[in-house]
Amino acid sequence: xxxxxxxxxxxxxxxxxxxxxxxxxxxxxxxxxxxxxxxxxxxxxxxxxxxxxxxxxxxxxxxxxxxxxxxxxxxxxxxxxxxxxxxxxxxxxxxxxxxxxxxxxxxxxxxxxxxxxxxxxxxxxxxxxxxxxxxxxxxxxxxxxxxxxxxxxxxxxxxxxxxxxxxxxxxxxxxxxxxxxxxxxxxxxxxxxxxxxxxxxxxxxxxxxxxxxxxxxxxxxxxxxxxxxxxxxxxxxxxxxxxxxxxxxxxxxxxxxxxxxxxxxxxxxxxxxxxxxxxxxxxxxxxxxxxxxxxxxxxxxxxxxx
Amino acid sequence: xxxxxxxxxxxxxxxxxxxxxxxxxxxxxxxxxxxxxxxxxxxxxxxxxxxxxxxxxxxxxxxxxxxxxxxxxxxxxxxxxxxxxxxxxxxxxxxxxxxxxxxxxxxxxxxxxxxxxxxxxxxxxxxxxxxxxxxxxxxxxxxxxxxxxxxxxxxxxxxxxxxxxxxxxxxxxxxxxxxxxxxxxxxxxxxxxxxxxxxxxxxxxxxxxxxxxxxxxxxxxxxxxxxxxxxxxxxxxxxxxxxxxxxxxxxxxxxxxxxxxxxxxxxxxxxxxxxxxxxxxxxxxxxxxxxxxxxxxxx
Numbered sequence: 278x279x280x281x282x283x284x285x286x287x288x289x290x291x292x293x294x295x296x297x298x299x300x301x302x303x304x305x306x307x308x309x310x311x312x313x314x315x316x317x318x319x320x321x322x323x324x325x326x327x328x329x330x331x332x333x334x335x336x337x338x339x340x341x342x343x344x345x346x347x348x349x350x351x352x353x354x355x356x357x358x359x360x361x362x363x364x365x366x367x368x369x370x371x372x373x374x375x376x377x378x379x380x381x382x383x384x385x386x387x388x389x390x391x392x393x394x395x396x397x398x399x400x401x402x403x404x405x406x407x408x409x410x411x412x413x414x415x416x417x418x419x420x421x422x423x424x425x426x427x428x429x430x431x432x433x434x435x436x437x438x439x440x441x442x443x444x445x446x447x448x449x450x451x452x453x454x455x456x457x458x459x460x461x462x463x464x465x466x467x468x469x470x471x472x473x474x475x476x477x478x479x480x481x482x483x484x485x486x487x488x489x490x491x492x493x494x495x496x497x498x499x500x501x502x503x504x505x506x507x508x509x510x511x512x513x514x515x516x517x518x519x520x521x522x523x524x525x526x527x528x529x530x531x532x533x534x535x536x537x538x539x540x541x542x543x544x545x546x547x548x549x550x551x552x553x554x555x556x557x558x559x560x561x562x563x564x565x566x567x568x569x570x571x572x573x574x575x576x577x578x579x580x581x582x583x
Numbered sequence: 584x585x586x587x588x589x590x591x592x593x594x595x596x597x598x599x600x601x602x603x604x605x606x607x608x609x610x611x612x613x614x615x616x617x618x619x620x621x622x623x624x625x626x627x628x629x630x631x632x633x634x635x636x637x638x639x640x641x642x643x644x645x646x647x648x649x650x651x652x653x654x655x656x657x658x659x660x661x662x663x664x665x666x667x668x669x670x671x672x673x674x675x676x677x678x679x680x681x682x683x684x685x686x687x688x689x690x691x692x693x694x695x696x697x698x699x700x701x702x703x704x705x706x707x708x709x710x711x712x713x714x715x716x717x718x719x720x721x722x723x724x725x726x727x728x729x730x731x732x733x734x735x736x737x738x739x740x741x742x743x744x745x746x747x748x749x750x751x752x753x754x755x756x757x758x759x760x761x762x763x764x765x766x767x768x769x770x771x772x773x774x775x776x777x778x779x780x781x782x783x784x785x786x787x788x789x790x791x792x793x794x795x796x797x798x799x800x801x802x803x804x805x806x807x808x809x810x811x812x813x814x815x816x817x818x819x820x821x822x823x824x825x826x827x828x829x830x831x832x833x834x835x836x837x838x839x840x841x842x843x844x845x846x847x848x849x850x851x852x853x854x855x856x857x858x859x860x861x862x863x864x865x866x867x868x869x870x871x872x873x874x875x876x877x878x879x880x881x882x
Contacts (some may be wrong), residue, residue: 304739420838
């Protein structure tokens with residue numbers, strides 16, 4: 278088990294390195310002079326030159342690359358052009374908000390999705406089953422930004438039940454988390470349904486039923502545990518979609534997390550910040566997938582990798 | 584294309600039940616029309632495509648025409664979906680915007696297929712270090728959530744139609760690499776490819792004449808699903824003001840403008856979003872139907 282964890286961690290390193298390099302290349306491929314962009318149109322040539330030197334942009338590319346990489350190794354993402362403070366610190370102060378939003382959204386998606394999937398599997402080919410596949414295709418087709426606006430219109434403007442934006446009250450998280458969570462409900466439900474149906478058709482389930490195990494116990498104890506691996510995969514895949522969705526949701530609801538910071542930084546042309554945030558999203562995605570892979574072994578001892 | 588495919592399908596279906604065999608004998612389009620959700624998707628797409636092509640001819644009014652005496656009007660017989668903050672007719676804007684939103688999707692998917700298709704074919708057919716390299720590239724691109732990658736690219740390239748097509752197209756590359764690679768990998772082992780190689784047909788010719796055409800089925804399914812994603816992302820860029828710029832009535836940009844009037848005039852935001860949702864939904868339903876119709880054994 279430990280060797281497996283170690284091997285998986287080692288295997289993730291080339292991908293992480295590739296992602297960091299891709300972000301570096303993307304930032305350097307941009308047309309225009311970053312120093313000029315950061316300094317603003319009103320800056321004198323002298324100021325631009327000084328900034329260029331300060332940012333190390335006058336160095337040859339390989340030197341810049343080494344600087345960038347060694348900075349990353351020390352978790353140094355550079356200095357924000359907009360805030361004038363370290364990028365890592367700005368990101369760190371907003372990360373808890375995004376974590377709160379993502380966890381709340383995931384909780385909504387998992388609870389509704391798994392419940393819906395179980396019901397659909399037990400009531401196969403009924404109206405409920407059909408409704409759940411409809412919700413699932415609606416979920417992947419829904420423009421997140423529009424769903425958010427419609428929820429604001431309904432619950433914040435029409436019924437005045439919940440705040441439309443910001444993070445000032447404890448109820449503020451409800452609308453953005455619902456927006457984000459609803460998108461994943463359908464896919465998790467669909468995966469739960471098919472995984473459970475497959476397990477329920479197996480001999481050991483029939484044996485359990487034949488010897489008189491109460492039906493709820495058969496479904497939730499005997500069958501559900503063995504259906505967990507595909508469900509976990511679906512949840513893991515949705516975490517990636519959730520991160521992209523967080524950028525949109527946070528911006529629509531004025532939620533002060535890293536997703537909104539990304540859009541704000543694009544508008545203020547804060548390239549060091551954009552670079553740091555894009556890297557953060559990709560690295561989080563890789564690590565979450567790694568975690569899901571490792572959880573397989575915990576959930577299902579049959580999955581023997583080592 | 585359909586002939587090639589059902590030929591392959593029939594050859595493989597020897598051990599399958601009779602009903603599946605009969606289903607395979609039908610042409611693809613008939614199987615598609617029997618598929619209820621695909622039929623729904625295709626109908627919606629047909630209507631939107633007609634609107635995109637003929638709409639501006641049928642209602643030849645300038646969607647930018649302002650009428651400052653009638654701003655932010657609710658739906659009425661004169662303005663079926665109401666008017667915006669400059670008194671522009673919302674329905675007219677949506678009709679004229681259809682070609683931009685649909686066109687963005689089509690062009691972005693063409694970029695994704697144009698780059699990802701050849702990479703996937705080469706990767707799957709040759710294997711070895713080429714495959715390694717392409718796979719690592721796909722893995723790296725996949726690590727960025729689609730909208731984040733598109734945002735990052737547009738942040739550098741700047742807004743506008745062409746740059747949105749590039750940004751969204753690049754984000755759809757790994758999907759096409761994966762699908763075409765899987766198909767090329769499968770075909771590499773088939774007899775007709777082996778025969779072509781034995782006859783001395785050059786590799787590039789085998790790829791172009793045999794491998795790519797035989798990957799048509801999975802490519803079409805993938806393209807249909809990617810169309811939905813591409814429209815969602817490019818309209819999202821428009822919504823945030825980073826895509827096609829107003830006054831071009833692209834649906835995402837319309838929705839972004841409506842966002843400012845959400846407290847006073849909610850229905851202005853309702854319709855562009857509904858159009859985006861319906862279009863993407865239609866592509867996803869059609870994609871599901873195509874998958875079933877092109878490969879009935881998967882049912």
